[in-house]
Amino acid sequence: MLNASLTQHPGFVxxxxxxxxxxxxxxxxxxxxxxxxxxxxxxxxAYALSKSIRAPRLAFDAxxxxxxxxxxxxxxxxxxxxxxxxxxxxxxxxxxxxxxWRRRLFPNVKETPRSKKDARSDDENESRRxxxxxxAREMTDAYGLAYMAAKNIIGPVSIALFYVLLKYGxxxxxxxxxxxxxxxxxxxxxxxxxxxxxALASWVSTLFFPLVxxxxxxxxxxxxxxxxxxxxxxxxxxxxxxxxxDAA
Numbered sequence: 001m002l003n004a005s006l007t008q009h010p011g012f013v014x015x016x017x018x019x020x021x022x023x024x025x026x027x028x029x030x031x032x033x034x035x036x037x038x039x040x041x042x043x044x045x046a047y048a049l050s051k052s053i054r055a056p057r058l059a060f061d062a063x064x065x066x067x068x069x070x071x072x073x074x075x076x077x078x079x080x081x082x083x084x085x086x087x088x089x090x091x092x093x094x095x096x097x098x099x100x101w102r103r104r105l106f107p108n109v110k111e112t113p114r115s116k117k118d119a120r121s122d123d124e125n126e127s128r129r130x131x132x133x134x135x136a137r138e139m140t141d142a143y144g145l146a147y148m149a150a151k152n153i154i155g156p157v158s159i160a161l162f163y164v165l166l167k168y169g170x171x172x173x174x175x176x177x178x179x180x181x182x183x184x185x186x187x188x189x190x191x192x193x194x195x196x197x198x199a200l201a202s203w204v205s206t207l208f209f210p211l212v213x214x215x216x217x218x219x220x221x222x223x224x225x226x227x228x229x230x231x232x233x234x235x236x237x238x239x240x241x242x243x244x245x246d247a248a
Contacts, residue, residue, distance in 0.1 A: 001217055001218075002078045002145075002213070002214075002217040003077070003078060003079055004221075005216075005217040005218075005220050005221050006078075006079060006080060006082045006083055006217070007079075007082060008221060008224065009220050009221045009223070009224030009225075010082035010083050010085065010086040011086045011090065011224075012219075012220040012221065012223040012224040012227070013083055013216050013217060013220030013221075014083050014086050014087055014090070014216075014220075015220070015223065016215065016216035016217075016218075016219040016220040016223060017083070017212060017213070017216035017220075019216075019219075020211075020212045020215040020216055020219070021205065021212050024205045024208045024211075024212060025201050025202050025205040026201070028200075028201040028204050028205055029197060029198060029201035032197050032200055032201055033197060037197075037200070038193075039193060039196035039197050039199075039200045040193065040196050041193065041195060041196050042163060042166045042167065042196070043159075043163055043196040043199050043200055043203075044195035044196045044198070044199045045162075045166060046159050046160075046162035046163035046166055046199075047159050047199035047202070047203065048199075049162045050155060050158040050159040050162055053158070057154060057158070058135060060154060061139070061147065061150050061151055061154060062139060062143075062147075062150075064150035064153060064154055065139060065142075065143040065146045065147040065149070065150035066143060066146075068143070068146040068149055068150055069142075069143045069144065069146040072146065075143075075144055075145045075146035075149055076143055076144040076145070076146050077144060078144045078145035079140075079144055080140045080144060080145055080147075080148060081137060081140050081141055084136060084137055084140060085137075145213065148209075148213075149209065152206045152209040155206065156203055156206045159199075159203055160203075
């Protein structure tokens, strides 16, 4: 079912994945706030620090994904590559739309000439994004859904580990800054309890990863067929209006 959904309606499966994932996180956030579960800012900092080591964590992700694909072969049989391709395609289209609207809304604004340093930095960021996309595509081709499952296991574990280290007074941020990977925690440290609650909701929502995947695979094709039905109805309505106009 998942492979058929990913092949036939990758864009709507991606949309379904985002909707189900965000909904689960928001429900958990509402429960955390409602129950007044105490969460300090250190948890938000641990969350940010965990995100800052994504690149070094890639090799570990691959090891765990390889183990999961062998232990649970059905995970490797789910081909999630099309959803990544669609995400990259939608990202490029969104960037074009934003640029187009910016030119329309501010036609008299001239772009400031960029220095060689800024251009080089943009090229480096672009190449970094392209490399990350290529590596993610290679991982999903090799391990299928096991790669995404591995990330949803390692991520929460690393956040919990950082949180424990912070609580024991370890200068985790300083250690990561020494290796050039600690900048992500600077804003989270001052964000306070609200950021901690958001981080906790996101952290707990990873437990629902199997349900998120199944939910996206289930509602994605339904949204796709609904969009096709609306499109056909709009086309028929336009054709009927054109015939009436000709008859008049």
